[in-house]
Amino acid sequence: MRGNAWKFSGILDVDWEICSYLLVRQLADKGPVTEEMLGEHCLVNVDPDFPKKVRKGDFVVAGPNMGYGHDHDHASMALKGAGVAAVLCENSAPYFLRNSIDHGLPVIELPGIMAAVDTGDDLEVDLRAGKVVNHSRPGHELTFTPLPDFLLDVLDAGGIYPMLKPRYEGSAGR
Amino acid sequence: MGQTIIEKILARASGRATVAPGDYLEVTTSCPTVMAPHSAMDKGAGLITEWNAKIYDPTKVMLVDGHLGATASHGAAEKRKALREWAATVGVPEENMWDLGRSGIENMVAVEQVWALPGECYFQGVNGHISTAGALGSFASALSFGTAAYLLRGVNWVKVPQTIKLVVTGEPRADCTPRDVSEYVLGQLGPSGAVGAILEWTGPYIDALDMEGRFAICSQALFTGAWTAIMNPDDTTMRWVGERIDTSGLEPQTSDQDADFAAVLHFDVDGLTPRIVPPPQRHEIHDLKDYLGIKINRGFIGSDANGWLRDMNHAARVLKGNTIAHHVILNITPGTPRVLKGAVASGAFTTFLESECVVPTPNEGMEWGANTPLTDGDVCIASAQTNYPGRMGGKTSQIFLANPAVVAASCIAGEIVDPYEYFEGK
Numbered sequence: 001m002r003g004n005a006w007k008f009s010g011i012l013d014v015d016w017e018i019c020s021y022l023l024v025r026q027l028a029d030k031g032p033v034t035e036e037m038l039g040e041h042c043l044v045n046v047d048p049d050f051p052k053k054v055r056k057g058d059f060v061v062a063g064p065n066m067g068y069g070h071d072h073d074h075a076s077m078a079l080k081g082a083g084v085a086a087v088l089c090e091n092s093a094p095y096f097l098r099n100s101i102d103h104g105l106p107v108i109e110l111p112g113i114m115a116a117v118d119t120g121d122d123l124e125v126d127l128r129a130g131k132v133v134n135h136s137r138p139g140h141e142l143t144f145t146p147l148p149d150f151l152l153d154v155l156d157a158g159g160i161y162p163m164l165k166p167r168y169e170g171s172a173g174r
Numbered sequence: 175m176g177q178t179i180i181e182k183i184l185a186r187a188s189g190r191a192t193v194a195p196g197d198y199l200e201v202t203t204s205c206p207t208v209m210a211p212h213s214a215m216d217k218g219a220g221l222i223t224e225w226n227a228k229i230y231d232p233t234k235v236m237l238v239d240g241h242l243g244a245t246a247s248h249g250a251a252e253k254r255k256a257l258r259e260w261a262a263t264v265g266v267p268e269e270n271m272w273d274l275g276r277s278g279i280e281n282m283v284a285v286e287q288v289w290a291l292p293g294e295c296y297f298q299g300v301n302g303h304i305s306t307a308g309a310l311g312s313f314a315s316a317l318s319f320g321t322a323a324y325l326l327r328g329v330n331w332v333k334v335p336q337t338i339k340l341v342v343t344g345e346p347r348a349d350c351t352p353r354d355v356s357e358y359v360l361g362q363l364g365p366s367g368a369v370g371a372i373l374e375w376t377g378p379y380i381d382a383l384d385m386e387g388r389f390a391i392c393s394q395a396l397f398t399g400a401w402t403a404i405m406n407p408d409d410t411t412m413r414w415v416g417e418r419i420d421t422s423g424l425e426p427q428t429s430d431q432d433a434d435f436a437a438v439l440h441f442d443v444d445g446l447t448p449r450i451v452p453p454p455q456r457h458e459i460h461d462l463k464d465y466l467g468i469k470i471n472r473g474f475i476g477s478d479a480n481g482w483l484r485d486m487n488h489a490a491r492v493l494k495g496n497t498i499a500h501h502v503i504l505n506i507t508p509g510t511p512r513v514l515k516g517a518v519a520s521g522a523f524t525t526f527l528e529s530e531c532v533v534p535t536p537n538e539g540m541e542w543g544a545n546t547p548l549t550d551g552d553v554c555i556a557s558a559q560t561n562y563p564g565r566m567g568g569k570t571s572q573i574f575l576a577n578p579a580v581v582a583a584s585c586i587a588g589e590i591v592d593p594y595e596y597f598e599g600k
Binding site: 011013015016020021022023025028029033063064065068069070071072073076091092093094095098099102103148150151160161164165168169170171172173174 | 198216217218221225226227228247248249263264301302316318319320322323326327331335365366369370396397399401454455456457542543560562563564565567569
């Protein structure tokens with residue numbers, strides 16, 4: 001994966017900074033809520049122009065406790081809908097990490113990432129090798145312990161449900 | 175090297191002799207899974223019927239309405255109907271439906287029914303505040319978007335977390351609730367002080383606490399970035415359990431003295447005064463005295479932090495003989511029917527009516543704006559869990575979080591006040 005970095009400091013709550021929960025509820029009153037709908041509002045409470053500026057395949061770089069707060073999964077949908085290819089963070093709130101992987105969005109916990117990357121940097125991320133190369137800072141490379149194979153398989157499938165569908169479809173015989 | 179309670183539970187649940195932080199495991203449990211109509215269909219449940227797929231055990235699914243209550247908003251009628259139809263299709267028995275009149279906040283019903291068993295994992299479809307059930311000595315976690323995946327497979331994955339041991343001593347001021355202790359510790363840890371870890375609450379303060387207070391403390395774990403919270407079962411725990419279910423066959427676990435904790439942190443809460451969390455950041459915890467005099471027009475007492483019977487009685491102590499200010503609406507929502515019945519028996523319910531409060535049906539209710547919602551410009555003092563903009567409705571409304579005594583006293587005064595006069599020397 002290769003794309004540009006968008007760096008955010010401070011606590012990013014799933015229900016406010018990443019994507020307003022009130023907005024999700026208001027959208028849900030009108031019908032099904034999609035990743036694309038939420039992507040238009042991703043991180044606007046921190047950077048109002050982010051959804052317009054971010055390009056498909058870019059990375060969000062964040063500090064400690066990325067995805068703070070509730071276990072609400074709409075934040076993962078918003079990031080994915082905005083086109084974010086992966087989240088690289090100092091560490092992640094556990095529910096945000098699980099929900100993101102289940103939605104097919106990689107979240108990589110990588111201490112030191114905030115110091116190693118600036119907004120606009122050209123990053124190359126290899127999930128299976130556990131490697132981040134910052135092409136904007138020649139010679140700058142970070143390594144991390146890759147996720148186990150069973151979670152990489154979920155990401156490859158595009159999420160937990162695309163992975164499970166062929167295995168379980170029709171199993172009830174109803 | 176000994177093991178922590180969490181490591182022992184996860185070893186049992188994965189069929190291993192021992193486990194260590196960082197291990198990835200596949201785990202199972204005999205505990206049921208709670209789903210709730212307000213969110214279930216968004217968490218993959220709809221795919222199960224769409225795919226004509228079989229779930230691992232329909233009798234292990236409990237459907238509990240802890241969020242919609244008697245609201246007319248939030249798509250309540252349609253969501254309730256959709257989940258009932260889903261349940262009938264996948265074969266969930268009728269007696270597993272916990273709907274209005276029988277239901278309450280999911281986490282509170284789960285511990286009142288002891289669906290979360292000491293010594294086992296407990297996976298709930300909804301609500302990260304299910305850390306509440308850690309007070310029973312369970313490893314309690316929400317499944318969230320992975321709910322349907324768990325229902326299909328009957329297996330969940332965990333990465334064994336580190337355990338941070340908290341040792342709490344001292345006695346807070348009489349107008350505090352266990353929530354204030356939890357907020358104080360959060361303030362000391364900071365929002366990133368325990369990311370991904372388990373908070374193991376111990377110490378003389380915890381030992382002396384009743385189960386309701388222990389549940390309330392455990393309910394707030396995620397605000398520290400922790401995954402969940404746990405307490406070591408003792409006589410108090412097993413009395414609560416034994417009054418509700420057959421305890422034969424249970425295997426409660428406790429941490430070894432020489433277990434490998436990531437940190438052991440001591441907190442002295444002696445003389446602690448009420449905490450307040452001003453909007454909009456959940457993790458900025460302050461002393462109440464720094465926010466006195468702020469005008470409010472709405473109040474809320476409830477949620478799994480303060481919707482317990484002990485909280486109803488705590489609020490009634492302030493409200494007795496007083497009425498709230500005429501420009502204020504104070505919503506007091508008992509967490510479950512058990513709590514409401516207890517408030518009727520203790521006289522707290524009558525006090526609420528005489529004080530001109532509104533008492534909706536047991537539920538989350540106002541916590542997420544499902545009844546008496548806020549609108550732009552409203553200022554609310556609430557014993558809720560969260561205060562981010564729009565949580566109770568109204569983008570520019572403000573929510574200050576504090577304990578029920580603070581809420582009640584502030585609603586009488588029409589501004590944020592210190593409730594200690596209602597407790598001093600009494």
